[in-house]
Amino acid sequence: MQYVEGYENLVELVEHGDAEGLKAALNAMPSADVAEYLDEHFEVYNTLALMEMMEPQQQAEVFGYLRPTHQQEVASHMELSLLAQLFRDMSSDERADVYALLDLKLQDALMRRLARSEREDLLRLVSYEEGVVGSVMTSDYATIPVGCTVEQALKKLRQSAPEKETIYQVYVVDAQHKLAGVVSLRQLLTATPHEQIDDLMTVDVVSVNPDMPKSEAARIISRYDLIAIPAVTNDNLLVGMVTFDDAMDVVEEEDTDTMHKSATVGKLEASLRDASPRTLYSKRINWLVLLVFVNIFSGAAIAYYEDTIMAYGTLLFFLPLLIASGGNSGSQTATLVIRAIATGDIGKGDVLKLFAKELLVCFSLGLSMAAAVMVVAYFRAPEIMLVIGLSMLSIVMIGSLVGLLLPFLLKRLGWDPATASTPLVTTIADATGVMVYFSIATAILGLALG
Amino acid sequence: MQYVEGYENLVELVEHGDAEGLKAALNAMPSADVAEYLDEHFEVYNTLALMEMMEPQQQAEVFGYLRPTHQQEVASHMELSLLAQLFRDMSSDERADVYALLDLKLQDALMRRLARSEREDLLRLVSYEEGVVGSVMTSDYATIPVGCTVEQALKKLRQSAPEKETIYQVYVVDAQHKLAGVVSLRQLLTATPHEQIDDLMTVDVVSVNPDMPKSEAARIISRYDLIAIPAVTNDNLLVGMVTFDDAMDVVEEEDTDTMHKSATVGKLEASLRDASPRTLYSKRINWLVLLVFVNIFSGAAIAYYEDTIMAYGTLLFFLPLLIASGGNSGSQTATLVIRAIATGDIGKGDVLKLFAKELLVCFSLGLSMAAAVMVVAYFRAPEIMLVIGLSMLSIVMIGSLVGLLLPFLLKRLGWDPATASTPLVTTIADATGVMVYFSIATAILGLALG
Numbered sequence: 071m072q073y074v075e076g077y078e079n080l081v082e083l084v085e086h087g088d089a090e091g092l093k094a095a096l097n098a099m100p101s102a103d104v105a106e107y108l109d110e111h112f113e114v115y116n117t118l119a120l121m122e123m124m125e126p127q128q129q130a131e132v133f134g135y136l137r138p139t140h141q142q143e144v145a146s147h148m149e150l151s152l153l154a155q156l157f158r159d160m161s162s163d164e165r166a167d168v169y170a171l172l173d174l175k176l177q178d179a180l181m182r183r184l185a186r187s188e189r190e191d192l193l194r195l196v197s198y199e200e201g202v203v204g205s206v207m208t209s210d211y212a213t214i215p216v217g218c219t220v221e222q223a224l225k226k227l228r229q230s231a232p233e234k235e236t237i238y239q240v241y242v243v244d245a246q247h248k249l250a251g252v253v254s255l256r257q258l259l260t261a262t263p264h265e266q267i268d269d270l271m272t273v274d275v276v277s278v279n280p281d282m283p284k285s286e287a288a289r290i291i292s293r294y295d296l297i298a299i300p301a302v303t304n305d306n307l308l309v310g311m312v313t314f315d316d317a318m319d320v321v322e323e324e325d326t327d328t329m330h331k332s333a334t335v336g337k338l339e340a341s342l343r344d345a346s347p348r349t350l351y352s353k354r355i356n357w358l359v360l361l362v363f364v365n366i367f368s369g370a371a372i373a374y375y376e377d378t379i380m381a382y383g384t385l386l387f388f389l390p391l392l393i394a395s396g397g398n399s400g401s402q403t404a405t406l407v408i409r410a411i412a413t414g415d416i417g418k419g420d421v422l423k424l425f426a427k428e429l430l431v432c433f434s435l436g437l438s439m440a441a442a443v444m445v446v447a448y449f450r451a452p453e454i455m456l457v458i459g460l461s462m463l464s465i466v467m468i469g470s471l472v473g474l475l476l477p478f479l480l481k482r483l484g485w486d487p488a489t490a491s492t493p494l495v496t497t498i499a500d501a502t503g504v505m506v507y508f509s510i511a512t513a514i515l516g517l518a519l520g
Numbered sequence: 521m522q523y524v525e526g527y528e529n530l531v532e533l534v535e536h537g538d539a540e541g542l543k544a545a546l547n548a549m550p551s552a553d554v555a556e557y558l559d560e561h562f563e564v565y566n567t568l569a570l571m572e573m574m575e576p577q578q579q580a581e582v583f584g585y586l587r588p589t590h591q592q593e594v595a596s597h598m599e600l601s602l603l604a605q606l607f608r609d610m611s612s613d614e615r616a617d618v619y620a621l622l623d624l625k626l627q628d629a630l631m632r633r634l635a636r637s638e639r640e641d642l643l644r645l646v647s648y649e650e651g652v653v654g655s656v657m658t659s660d661y662a663t664i665p666v667g668c669t670v671e672q673a674l675k676k677l678r679q680s681a682p683e684k685e686t687i688y689q690v691y692v693v694d695a696q697h698k699l700a701g702v703v704s705l706r707q708l709l710t711a712t713p714h715e716q717i718d719d720l721m722t723v724d725v726v727s728v729n730p731d732m733p734k735s736e737a738a739r740i741i742s743r744y745d746l747i748a749i750p751a752v753t754n755d756n757l758l759v760g761m762v763t764f765d766d767a768m769d770v771v772e773e774e775d776t777d778t779m780h781k782s783a784t785v786g787k788l789e790a791s792l793r794d795a796s797p798r799t800l801y802s803k804r805i806n807w808l809v810l811l812v813f814v815n816i817f818s819g820a821a822i823a824y825y826e827d828t829i830m831a832y833g834t835l836l837f838f839l840p841l842l843i844a845s846g847g848n849s850g851s852q853t854a855t856l857v858i859r860a861i862a863t864g865d866i867g868k869g870d871v872l873k874l875f876a877k878e879l880l881v882c883f884s885l886g887l888s889m890a891a892a893v894m895v896v897a898y899f900r901a902p903e904i905m906l907v908i909g910l911s912m913l914s915i916v917m918i919g920s921l922v923g924l925l926l927p928f929l930l931k932r933l934g935w936d937p938a939t940a941s942t943p944l945v946t947t948i949a950d951a952t953g954v955m956v957y958f959s960i961a962t963a964i965l966g967l968a969l970g
Binding site (some may be wrong): 098100102118144208225227228231232237255256260264273278291292293294295297314315317318319321322325326328329330332333334335341342343344347351354355357358359361362363365366368371372374376379380383386387388389390393394395397398399401402404405406407408409410413414417418420424427430431435438439442443454490492493496497500501505514 | 548550552593674676677678680681687688690701706709710723726741742743744745747763765766768771772775776779780782783784785791792793797800801807808809811812813815816818819820822823826829830833834836837838839840841843844845847848849851852854855856857858860863865866867870874877880881884885888889892893896905911916942943946947951954
């Protein structure tokens with residue numbers, strides 16, 4: 071089946087009342103697809119009815135994929151015993167995410183239905199704050215004890231496989247549950263049955279700490295091409311595991327935040343579709359108003375040169391294109407630098423080399439654009455050709471320098487470099503551009519008027 | 521070992537001439553880290569000497585992680601027989617990537633050293649164009665024949681494991697190498713030895729086509745949380761596999777492109793660090809010059825209203841902040857919409873709802889900003905307070921609408937929505953903003969002058 075071909079339409083099956091076909095389709099479809107259908111087409115009661123037709127494992131997976139708002143609604147309308155069963159079947163990290171969405175009363179009722187070990191696990195996972203490794207890690211990792219043989223390890227994996235999120239990375243733990251090493255299922259499968267795990271395992275395990283930023287764990291997983299990474303405390307106690315699919319979600323979320331930041335939109339907890347108008351407003355208004363006040367500098371600069379402008383009204387014609395060019399080339403540079411810092415493409419030693427290269431590039435860009443705009447000036451106002459050309463070159467170079475230095479400056483100050491958003495760079499470039507343009511004009515034209 | 525603790529410093533070991541320690545360190549370190557050290561600290565000849573100290577598998581992995589420019593240099597200075605051996609040890613997709621970097625003479629010499637099957641595989645993989653699934657897929661996938669038992673399957677996997685990129689997803693193929701189904705190693709391990717693969721395997725395999733865009737394969741892998749996805753031709757012939765780590769790289773690359781595009785920077789083949797000044801220039805100049813000419817409209821609009829401006833010079837003070845606000849709110853909206861389209865957060869049915877929500881948000885933003893700017897006007901030029909407030913509201917709403925509609929329009933035209941870059945949205949918002957501002961000013965002040 072090619073992904074693009076799509077599936078039978080659940081909505082149609084529901085409308086035709088074909089219970090058997092519906093049941094078969096629900097259980098055969100990938101759970102991510104079922105969840106999307108439910109999110110798009112079905113209200114709470116329909117979703118509940120359809121979920122009852124699924125096998126427990128499929129039910130738990132589909133529920134885990136539902137949109138948070140939908141999860142919340144479904145959970146609060148579900149019979150408590152069924153919800154508790156669903157919770158038991160879910161993976162520990164998704165369970166913790168859903169639990170955090172419920173109201174206190176429901177959380178409490180649910181807790182009382184869980185076994186003690188599940189309860190403790192859940193409480194531990196929900197205790198981590200948003201954004202750290204602990205908030206995305208699962209406790210459904212596979213372990214084997216130090217000192218066992220390959221045969222014993224395989225036997226244990228076979229038995230515990232159904233509850234584990236992955237059995238492809240297996241953590242070797244001592245009696246205190248400290249991480250002693252890691253073996254892959256591939257290694258176990260190709261080893262001889264009586265080989266000792268202690269001889270086989272990798273002792274230098276790449277691991278993370280549950281209090282690290284989750285984005286860091288994601289970058290490590292991506293860097294080393296890992297299926298999963300163990301989370302250990304400072305005294306090497308194994309407390310969780312982050313899998314590659316969680317890492318992918320983290321990277322996507324982080325990239326969304328960075329892109330939004332590049333346009334001065336604050337961090338959205340929900341998707342654009344789910345975000346309320348009120349939230350969207352509050353994530354956008356602060357920077358917009360702040361930038362208005364920064365733009366007053368541009369206005370003040372224009373007002374300061376009002377005499378020059380009144381004498382040479384034609385200078386105004388060129389104002390937008392000169393000013394915008396500084397902002398545009400600045401935002402190009404800033405975006406290149408911010409992304410390179412985020413992906414680790416720029417190290418410490420590279421700044422000077424980068425600076426020299428950027429200067430060369432900007433100078434060439436400035437010259438080309440000066441040439442382009444001088445052609446326009448030749449036809450419109452040949453007497454200010456030189457002013458326009460010189461201004462363009464200066465403004466493009468200044469804009470690019472702002473775009474280059476601002477991200478590094480912010481980083482030095484401990485801020486996210488992405489705060490050097492396009493609007494901020496543009497605004498700074500605008501204000502300096504106005505001053506540069508009119509001071510060049512005043513100097514050159516003042517001289518010519520002499 | 522926590523990632524942050526770092527490793528022994530290879531550079532130091534090299535300086536101390538500690539051959540044994542160096543050899544041990546090189547083979548124990550994760551290959552991604554060794555490659556980074558070599559990239560940062562060592563020239564070609566040093567790299568060659570150090571690579572000779574590594575075991576073949578580590579050598580192949582480290583080489584695969586090196587920066588392309590470094591790979592190219594190392595390969596062209598390597599003895600041909602060693603390079604051929606290295607090629608044999610590399611995974612098929614990385615081999616194809618490196619091969620494409622070499623000059624024709626070296627490609628030719630290398631080809632003649634490879635066995636026929638390797639040669640054919642290599643030629644097939646390099647034949648796919650950049651950007652499609654075929655260019656990132658590997659042929660080192662694990663297969664088992666239809667009709668075999670679990671026991672036979674496990675035996676085959678054990679034998680073939682060393683050459684395979686993953687054995688956690690196993691493809692079941694018929695005599696024509698058509699894909700009949702997929703089983704996971706987890707399934708195989710928990711099944712009974714005499715169970716038939718045909719009963720166990722999943723028949724509805726989520727697969728991709730080698731000619732699909734690679735970004736689509738990455739999104740599918742991420743959506744279904746897959747370790748690997750098979751690539752099949754239209755007649756269901758299994759030709760390759762894309763693994764989750766390649767998907768992560770694809771997502772990162774795509775996101776980099778989108779971010780660059782958001783600032784009108786063209787697609788960079790190399791990283792910012794490796795890109796030549798000439799390349800950077802050529803990826804930036806086109807849009808910069810194009811936008812200069814679009815900005816002429818703003819200039820023309822200002823020139824058109826020169827009389828109004830000369831009569832009310834103080835209008836100029838407010839020009840930058842009004843104009844910039846339209847661009848800023850427009851770029852916020854455009855970025856939100858572009859990212860939501862890219863991550864699949866907006867479907868077809870959502871456009872109208874989104875439109876209504878955005879109108880509400882923009883109206884509120886516009887009102888707040890009008891209020892803010894009218895306070896400024898009250899102190900600076902109370903006679904044009906109304907002009908400024910009305911203009912702000914209109915400009916913010918128009919800017920947001922441009923940011924909302926442009927991505928959808930571009931998508932409809934078959935372009936990448938990300939082409940609605942911040943500079944483009946800003947430029948369009950600028951030109952309309954100038955016209956709106958001065959026509960409101962002319963109307964209201966003209967009336968007042970009446």
